[in-house]
Amino acid sequence: MLAGSSVLVTGCSRGLGLEMVRQLVARGAGRVVATCRAPQEAEELGRLAEASGGQVYVTRLDVTEHESFQEFGERVRGICGGEGLQVLVNNAGVAPKSTRINMVTADQMTETFLTNVVGPLLLTKALLPLLGQGAQTSDVGSVVVNLSSILGSIAENTQQGGLYPYRASKAGLNAVTKSLSLDLASLGVGALAVHPGWVQTAMGGQNAPLTPQESVAGVLGVVDSYTRGQSGAFLDHTGATLPW
Amino acid sequence: MLAGSSVLVTGCSRGLGLEMVRQLVARGAGRVVATCRAPQEAEELGRLAEASGGQVYVTRLDVTEHESFQEFGERVRGICGGEGLQVLVNNAGVAPKSTRINMVTADQMTETFLTNVVGPLLLTKALLPLLGQGAQTSDVGSVVVNLSSILGSIAENTQQGGLYPYRASKAGLNAVTKSLSLDLASLGVGALAVHPGWVQTAMGGQNAPLTPQESVAGVLGVVDSYTRGQSGAFLDHTGATLPW
Numbered sequence: 001m002l003a004g005s006s007v008l009v010t011g012c013s014r015g016l017g018l019e020m021v022r023q024l025v026a027r028g029a030g031r032v033v034a035t036c037r038a039p040q041e042a043e044e045l046g047r048l049a050e051a052s053g054g055q056v057y058v059t060r061l062d063v064t065e066h067e068s069f070q071e072f073g074e075r076v077r078g079i080c081g082g083e084g085l086q087v088l089v090n091n092a093g094v095a096p097k098s099t100r101i102n103m104v105t106a107d108q109m110t111e112t113f114l115t116n117v118v119g120p121l122l123l124t125k126a127l128l129p130l131l132g133q134g135a136q137t138s139d140v141g142s143v144v145v146n147l148s149s150i151l152g153s154i155a156e157n158t159q160q161g162g163l164y165p166y167r168a169s170k171a172g173l174n175a176v177t178k179s180l181s182l183d184l185a186s187l188g189v190g191a192l193a194v195h196p197g198w199v200q201t202a203m204g205g206q207n208a209p210l211t212p213q214e215s216v217a218g219v220l221g222v223v224d225s226y227t228r229g230q231s232g233a234f235l236d237h238t239g240a241t242l243p244w
Numbered sequence: 245m246l247a248g249s250s251v252l253v254t255g256c257s258r259g260l261g262l263e264m265v266r267q268l269v270a271r272g273a274g275r276v277v278a279t280c281r282a283p284q285e286a287e288e289l290g291r292l293a294e295a296s297g298g299q300v301y302v303t304r305l306d307v308t309e310h311e312s313f314q315e316f317g318e319r320v321r322g323i324c325g326g327e328g329l330q331v332l333v334n335n336a337g338v339a340p341k342s343t344r345i346n347m348v349t350a351d352q353m354t355e356t357f358l359t360n361v362v363g364p365l366l367l368t369k370a371l372l373p374l375l376g377q378g379a380q381t382s383d384v385g386s387v388v389v390n391l392s393s394i395l396g397s398i399a400e401n402t403q404q405g406g407l408y409p410y411r412a413s414k415a416g417l418n419a420v421t422k423s424l425s426l427d428l429a430s431l432g433v434g435a436l437a438v439h440p441g442w443v444q445t446a447m448g449g450q451n452a453p454l455t456p457q458e459s460v461a462g463v464l465g466v467v468d469s470y471t472r473g474q475s476g477a478f479l480d481h482t483g484a485t486l487p488w
Contacts, residue, residue, distance in 0.1 A: 066350040100427065101365075101368070101369050101372070101424070101427050101428070102369070104365065104366070104369065106310045106358075106362050106366055109357075109361065109362045109365065110354060110357065110358060110362060113353075113354065113357050113361075113416070114350075114354060117353065117357075117412055118350050118353045118354060121345075121348065121353065121408060121412075122348070122350055124345070125345050125346070125348065128345070152419065153488075154415075154418050154419050154422050154478075154488040155488050157419070157422045157423060157426070158426075159426070160426070161422075161423040161424075161425075161426030161427040162423055162426075162427055163423065164365060164419075164420055164423055167419040167420070167422075167423055168361055168365075168416035168417075168419045168420050169416070170419075171398075171415045171416050171418065171419035172357070172412035172413070172415050172416040172419075173412075174398050174415065175396065175398050175401070175408075175411040175412045175414075175415035175416075176408055176411070176412050178398050178401045178405075178411075179401060179405040179406055179407065179408055179411055180345070180405075181405075182401070182402075182403070182404070182405030182406075183344065183345050183405040183406055184345070234398075243488070244397075244398040244399050244487070244488040
């Protein structure tokens with residue numbers, strides 16, 4: 001579904017978000033709205049946008065500033081016009097370092113939840129009119145792709161434990177994704193939770209088995225082959241279903 | 245495991261918490277520390293404590309005031325002494341009314357998460373030394389019982405959708421419970437997520453099929469027959485395993 005589609009990706013200054021913008025251009029997506037907190041400092045993203053000849057729109061967004069989402073939605077409407085938005089990728093997220101119960105703090109818990117769960121939910125809410133419009137010009141409707149993690153799988157947490165803020169946020173995001181898939185179906189809008197694999201990024205560290213290129217190629221492949229029947233699923237970058 | 249055990253229950257001014265205190269006394273538990281936000285207004289709980297002849301200790305606690313937990317832990321240590329605590333029931337919780345995406349707000353999401361997830365996690369952290377002590381005088385160790393909900397089951401959310409704050413919080417609490425079960429095993433402390441059923445309380449409404457008496461009898465039955473091998477499970481009030 002990606003060819004010609006308007007796609008919005010959050011958190012594009014580096015890591016998976018930056019690589020997604022690069023590969024979306026290469027795959028022949030339509031308009032790519034690429035957000036980050038500080039566009040003036042996102043040099044690589046700026047170069048990508050410049051080389052794209054007007055396909056990539058770099059736009060400022062902090063996913064924790066929920067009060068700004070209404071105005072942000074207006075800005076995106078100005079970019080996408082009446083054709084709306086076919087894909088929203090909620091990629092921006094945080095992963096606090098400390099893991100064990102003796103180190104966990106309330107601030108860490110709530111800040112992680114705010115960025116990883118409240119941000120994606122309220123951004124989806126703000127962009128819903130555009131996603132509804134986008135659904136009308138796509139065979140499979142439009143889709144919200146929430147970047148989740150295998151660490152949010154409660155069933156798979158059988159060895160390591162810990163990671164309270166991150167695990168609770170990604171399990172919460174999975175719950176939100178499932179509700180979105182039910183609530184938005186009548187608008188033709190689907191929702192997926194996608195685990196990108198363990199990736200060599202600032203978040204994943206250098207021991208990770210996947211390069212950002214490999215991970216993003218997988219994730220975008222999953223999005224590209226999305227069908228309405230998959231809405232509400234939890235998939236990894238190979239398209240395999242993960243347990244909640 | 246309940247007979248003679250020291251049990252702490254949060255949110256005891258009404259509903260399931262109040263009924264738990266009543267039934268714990270009737271079942272012959274040991275010390276029962278019953279917390280609520282405003283003891284002076286909790287008349288029924290006060291009468292219960294008075295009639296218990298010193299078995300029930302009503303203690304002030306607001307589970308969103310995390311800074312007070314250290315001092316609260318000291319107070320509980322004063323009550324339980326060297327025998328510690330065998331059971332912590334994280335019962336206090338909130339369920340915001342509004343359900344659909346067009347009504348959801350950031351405040352609703354974060355406040356629900358703070359009460360339903362951060363509270364239980366940080367209270368467990370604060371009481372961990374007492375739970376570790378309690379584990380040494382119990383055949384099955386001690387156990388943290390987190391009151392969860394079938395609405396936190398992502399797998400079971402196939403019809404109704406919505407309920408973003410509550411569902412995300414209970415899925416998050418389930419993730420926390422699973423991590424606790426792994427992290428605390430070496431201390432002899434287990435963790436359970438328990439769905440009390442749909443109950444006729446202020447939260448559940450009058451159309452619910454279960455009375456508080458029936459629900460609590462079930463939940464305490466599950467706790468009473470707890471074994472170490474169950475730690476990390478998600479059970480309902482009949483003891484049946486629920487899917488994440």
